[in-house]
Amino acid sequence: MTEQVRARHRSEALQAQALQNAEQLVRQRETLYQVFEQTPASVAILRGPEHRFDYVNPGYQALFPGRTLLGLPLVAALPEAAEFGFLALLDRVYATGEPFFGTELPLQVRDEAGNRLPEAYFTFTYQAYQEAGATVGVSIFAFDVTEQVLARRRTEQMQAQALLAAEQLVRQRETLHQVFEQTPALVFIARGPDHRIDYVNPAYQALFPGRELVGRPTADAIPEAVEHGFIALLDQVYTTNTPYYGNEVLANASDPEDQMALRYLNFTYQAYQENGVTVGVSSFAFDVSEQVQARQQATALQAEVSRRDAQLQDFFEQAPVAIAVLRGSEFMVELANPAMCALWGHTREEVLGKPMFVGMPELRGQGFEQLLEGVLATGEAYATQEKPAQLRRNGQSQTVYLNFVYQPLRDSEGQITGVAVVATDVSEQVAARQLLALANAELTAANQAVSARNEELAAANQQLTRTNQDLDNFVYAASHDLKQPVNNLAGLFDELRHAAVFSDPDEEAVLVPMVDEALRQLATTINDLAAVGQVQRLPGLPAETVALDELTQEVLHTLDPQVYAARARVTTDFTARPTITYARASLRTILLNLLSNALKYADPSRPARVHLSTWVQEDRPVLLVEDNGLGFDVQRHRNELFHLFRRFHDHTEGTGVGLYLINRIVQSNGGRLEVESEVGEGTTFRVFL
Known part of the structure; x- marks a missing residue:
């Protein structure tokens, strides 16, 4: 009996549990x-x-x-x-x-x-x-x-x-x-004011893998819903019984930079009732992330297309070349940028929307119709350069030269629907080339005249060269041939002076020194002329490395008496260029004459000071000789500085050959000679070797 009671009790317990489960399911x-x-x-x-x-x-x-x-x-x-x-x-x-x-x-x-x-x-x-x-x-x-x-x-x-x-x-x-x-679809049902989750389907549960949702308040189970405002929306729907529709709502934003990981939902929050009383809120949602991302990509693509269209429009409007689009067999002007309107000589209002040869009748009869029709008929582009055209300029017809291309335009089926025109006004280039051709012709004529004149000058130069050679030969011959007669004359006079007796001693005291001085001057002049002739007749001497300090001391040793007489102090500074590659004999002649002049024309009121130095200009050596002597008026005598037999002081001996000789040597070696001087202040010679 006890066993039956227990069995009945167990059966009743099972029936009660089954009934409870059935009621919960219902x-x-x-x-x-x-x-x-x-x-x-x-x-x-x-x-x-x-x-x-x-x-x-x-x-x-x-x-x-x-x-x-x-x-x-x-x-x-x-x-x-x-x-x-x-x-x-x-x-x-x-x-x-x-x-x-x-x-x-x-x-x-x-x-x-x-x-x-x-x-x-x-x-x-x-x-x-x-x-x-x-x-x-x-x-x-x-x-x-x-x-x-x-x-x-x-x-x-x-x-x-x-x-x-x-x-x-x-x-x-x-x-x-x-x-x-x-x-x-994502299904979610919550009950009560705390939105305790009563049901979620597998698709909704997949949003939160590993989380326990059912039976918990939404704010506890899904805390991020509070941050994103979803709890407030649930409260609103539960309280007002008014549905809420969310369209493309961002459901997660943990990594806003990862656009592909973002999820967007279309959803509704709907209050549901039992016996006319709101007891909960249901949610039905669709994942529309792919559509949103596709639209965002399409929007970005459209923005990029719009940006490129704007760039293309800016280029079209600002392009320095003329661009136009002509449509149909009548060549209706569909587009024309400012450069093309300026080239045509018309405003946009005058040409847009009109057949080209109606809006610009001046283009008729110039061959443009045939060229455009040929492009439409053959589908081949046409290009030309410097084609002359009569266009309107300031109300008048003017010849303009053009480079242009006619390019056929095709639709999606390959049919030719119009012609694109790209043109450039090259009138200035053509005019410049024509002027250049004219200038070249004039230059050719001038060159021919110059060539004729050059031939005349060449002939005159040859004659002058022969004359100079003859003069050089004469100078050399005269100096050479006169040396011995002058020496003989000096010897005969010396014998005559010892053998002759003057009746008047005072006359002897006057005449004999005068004859000695005349013979001495004649001998000096002949020696200087011989030196000049020798320089002019000798071929170019070979260059060698010359130590300037050594050569200067050698020259000063030769001039010791003059140095002593002028109480001179000679200093040197050849640091910038201690050695020079030059013909040694020519460089010695230059130094000898410049130092000799500095000592000869020293100011007797003060000790002579002479300074020699070198420096470099444009990779070429320059020799400087500076003195504190008498000096002279350079501006007055500039045009005759280097003339033969030209002297600027008469109180000392000399023939005026030294500067001429130096200048000939320097110029023959590709150099030049510059002089600065001021009366009473001294003189500076710059020898550009």
Whole structure:
């Protein structure tokens, strides 16, 4: 007996537990049913291969007012579904078990009178649902997105919005529960003011892998929902009983830089009631991340295209070359940039939208019509350079030279629809070339005249060269041939002076010194002329490395008496160029004459100071000889400084050959001689070797 009681008790306990589980399942399914009945989404369930309507919620029935749907096959209840391809889609989902997601697909139904209603757009899913592992029907979750589509038709991709909800009676509620579990839509149901999570489907749970959601307040289970404002929205819907529709809401922003990881949702928060009292909030959401990212990419691409279009327009407007587009056989001016209008000599208002030869009749008869027609006929580009054209300039016709290209324009089918023109005004270049040709002709004539004059000068130069040679020969011969007679004359006079007796001693004292001085001057002049002749007749001496300090001391040793007589102090500074590559004999002659002049023309009122130095100018050595002597007026005597037998002081002996001789040596070696002097201040010679 005791065993029977225990068995009965166990049976009763099991029955009570089963009853409690059944009640919980019924309550959960009742909740789902109420959610389906109250959701603004359009929900329908079709059974069997003929897609017979097994359930439709009020939202779905409202799409087809006045029509009977339940119990009828889809093709009988909604023949438009076959017309718009929905029947084929349902067949495929039923046969393959693969869901179909429709985004903003059009549907046009008829009213009770058979008239077509305005086209509507729906975002929906067709989801096969199973019983005992076998597909038994297709569920439909749809949103009417007609208003959104019409609002964004021109600028955004068609987007599908759908809210999922499903409710049914006892058998239907079980089906709806299975549909919720299998749908890719995100389903969330929360109860009470703290939004304790009562149900999430697998798709929603996948948002938060590893988290326990059911049975916990939303703020605790999903704390990021507080930060992103979703808890406030749930409070609002729960309190006001007003649905909230979120469109393309960013659901996660943990890494805003990773655009591909961001997820966007279209969702609805809908309050649901029991016995007329709000007890919770349901949420149905679709992941529209791909559509948002695609639109963002399209927007970025459009922005880039717009930017490039703007750049192209700026280039077209600012291009220095003339650009125009002519359309059709009449060559209608479709585009013309400012440079082209300036080249044509017309404003845009005068040419745009008009046939080219109507807006610019002055172009007729100049061959442009034939060239353009040839490009249209053959499809081959035409290019030319410096073609003359009569164009309008300041109200008058003027010849302008052009470089231009006619390029055929084709449409997407390859048909020639017009001609692109790129032109450049090269009138200035042509005029410049013509002027250059004229100048060249004049220059050629001038060159011919110069050549003739050069021939005359060459002949005169040859004559002058022969004359100079003759003079040089004469100087050499005269100095050479007169030396011996002068020496003989000096010897005879010396003998005569010893043998002759003057009757007047005073006359002897006057005449004898005068004859000695005349003979001495004659001998000095002949010796200087011999030196000049020798320099002019000798060929160029070979250059060698000469140490300036050594050569200077050698010359000073020769001039010791003059140095002593002038109480001179001679200093040197050859640091800049201690040695010089030059003919030694020529350099000795230069130093000897310059130092001799510095000592000869020393100021008797003060000791003579002579300084020799070198420096370098443009990689060429320069020898400086500076003294504090008498000096002379350079400006007065500049044109005769280096003339033969020219002297600037008469109180000392000399023939005026030294500077002439130095200048000839320096010039014959490619150099030049410069002099600075001031009376009473001294003289500076610069020898550019």
